Amino acid sequence: MSALTIFVRSLPADASNDRLEEIFSEIGPVKHCFVVKEKGAEKCRGFGYVTYSMEEDAQRAVREVKDYDGQKINVSVLIVNVCLMFPQCSNEDLKQTFAKFGTVLEANIPLKPDGKMRGFAFVQFKNVLEAGKALNAINLKEIKGRQVAVDWAVAKDKFVATQPGAKKEEKVAAEKAAPESDSEEEEKVEEEEEKKKPEAHSKNKYDAANRKPLPSDINQGKTIFIRNLSFDTEEEGLEEVLLQYGELKYIKICLHPDTEHSKGIAFAQFKSKEAAEKCIADAEDESESGGIRVDGRKLNIVAAVSREDAVKLKDKKVKTHTGTRNLYLAREGLIRSGTKAAEGVPAADMAKRTRFEDLKLTKLRDINVFVSKTRLCVHNLPKFVDVKQLRKLCLKAAGGGNVVRITECRVMYDKKPERGQVLGRSLGYGFVQFQEHEHALKTLRYLNNNPDIYGNTKRPIAEFSLEDGKKLKMKEMRQQQVKVCLSSVCVFVMIKMKSNNFLSMVTRIPPPQPQAQTLFHAQTQPQAQTLFQTQPQDQKQGRQYAGFQTTPVLEHVELEDGKKRRKVLALPSHRGPKIR
Structure with a gap:
């Protein structure tokens, strides 16, 4: 039986061959069809067969025919299992066919009492994964030139236990064909009886096999x-x-x-x-x-x-938001017209909200733009609100205390603020950046659409700010460059200071005494000894001696008002070192 034959189930008890052929002939030419009836009676057993001349008509009938005179029916293409009445296929051939997918423990083709094949077979694998691979690979493929259907099997003892009338149906299976059906159709009925048992048991045989209860020891912890x-x-x-x-x-x-x-x-x-x-x-x-x-x-x-x-x-389980753009925060604070939250909101405020939302969606089309988790943008502020008032309001909204940290707070003006000049006109919006996301979220929910802050006509419109990743990276690079420049300048200054300290320490000697100079020029022996004896005393006082040192002589001039100033020396009369 090929894919040209379809199997019809759920037929009414009064179903007839002529009416069944009339219904399915609307799809295409029917080769032959019949309903299976009770033995010795005209009552239909609830199923029948229709064979088309073309496979396309059979597939179309499965899709389009859904009822029999108002009663819903089930239509499916009938494909019989392995080697239907095909003597060339043996157990060994079947085992070799499935062996390439894993270890086959047994391959068995059931036979009738007269030695004929029943039209199906069982193949047992060592591992369930190997069996699954074989099922996917062989299903609806050909074995020995015959198309077969492969599915999961159910243990016979379990199936018989749930189907008390199965044995009775099996005994009379060969006698269920209608009088007008030929020998081939009689085989179809008998083979369908064999297939009907697992179909009646479960629509999904694999699920039925997996319903085997496993030992439960949850309380024992094994x-x-x-x-x-x-x-x-x-x-x-x-x-x-x-x-x-x-x-x-x-x-x-x-x-x-x-x-x-x-x-x-x-x-x-x-x-x-x-x-x-x-x-x-x-x-x-x-x-x-x-x-x-x-x-x-x-x-x-x-x-x-x-x-x-x-x-x-x-x-x-708490839902965790993934992604780096924080798009789930873009809808925080959104108020749609017609909702309960929009009740009492002035029309002008709703128009602003709609405009801001459209602008936000346009900006978010750029993948470099993301939603900040800690920075808020507050619109619809009165013109008199400045930075101090906005900061105070946000601290109060976040709960206050020493825990809340605001790292940035600014109100935007029509011109850039300059020191010593009067601020320009406020643009009616500002930015507030918190250190923690929880504080920012709490502030947003307090400020947004709150009529108790600035009145019903000036409800703040709070939302999480949009940031441009490229611009933030450029800003970070500039800050890094400034830090590098500052660090290099600091290192240079420290090196310069250290070098000056070193030179001053190396050249630091006691100032020359006039008496010692006189003794030096006179070159008298006792006085020279006195000069060198004073050196260890100076060293004890923490001063180092490293040779000769010229000490600049500073001369001061007294002015008429009694003040003193440094004397301006005359320029040298010639170039080069002065020779005495």
Whole structure:
């Protein structure tokens, strides 16, 4: 049975072959169709088959036909499982086909009592990840020239336990075809009965297989939750690493229900609480060589919690804002017309708010512009408000006290303020920058649209300021250059001062005494000894002697008013050193 045949379910009890053909022939030419009826009666069993001449018509019927005389029906393309009545395919051929995706433990094609194939097969892999890869690769592909459908299987004992009437349906499966159907159609009915059992059990067989309850020991603390697993990690590889901490009851890697791929998380249960605690303690080692690693990835391991606790933790999780532009703050303080917050706001203020919002959106189109977290822009200020009043108001709004720090506060004027001149006319807005984001947010919410500050007609419009990243970088570069220049000047001055101090220390000697000069010129022996004997005394007083030193002689002239001034010496009469 190929993709030309569609399977129709949820048919009413009075459904007939003629009416079914009439409905589906509107899509395209129908090769043949029939409904499956109860044995010895005209009552429909609720399903039937329609075979088209073209595959496009079958696909279109699946999309467009939704009801049978007002009753909703389910239409799907029927693709029978592995090797429907195809004797060339054996268990060994099937095993070789699936072996390239992993280790195949068993491949079995069920047979009827007469030796004919039932039209489906079971393939068991050693690992669930390998089975998932095979499912995605082989599904709707051809094996031995026949297109097959591959899906997850359900354990027979569990299915029989939930379907008490399954055995009865299986016995009469070969007798369900309508009288007008040929032998091929009889096989279709019987094979569909085999397929109907898992379909009735669950719409998603994979979900049904995964509903197996795992041992719960949340209160005992033996189960761990593992994150940051590699998508290629298998349960065997993870088990080898965890066994060094103690014996395990199970390891379960969580798979995505749609892709059948690993989610990167897993659960593992130890037989002892001590082993689980030791594993968690080793995983918390944050050193470069510490922690537990599997397939090159450092695992994040914590104690598992119940599903109810996990939901509570998820609800309590605080949403963190990502990104460096702080765009979530751009809407802080926004008031839309028609909302409750806009009640009582003058029309002029609403027009200003609309204009400011449009301007803000235009500026934010530039990726270099971001929203400051600590700097506020306050519009709609009265003309008499100056910097001192604005600072005082913002300190009060932020709660006051020594904790609040305002690093910048300015009111914009129509001309640049200059020292000694009268300030120009206020433009009605200003900027306030806080040290902490919490204080800025508190101030914004207090000032924005507050009629109690400057009256109902002058409600402040407060918002977080927009900053240009490029301009801030240029400003920072200029400040760095100024710091470098200042530091170089300071170093030069310090070096100059140190050099002057060094020279003064080197050349510092006691001033020459007139008596000593007389003795020197007279070259008398006793007096010369007296001169050199005074040197150690000067050194004891902290003065250093380093040879001869010329001391400038300062002469002063008395003026008529009794004051003194320095005498102006005459210029030298010739160039070069003066020779005496």
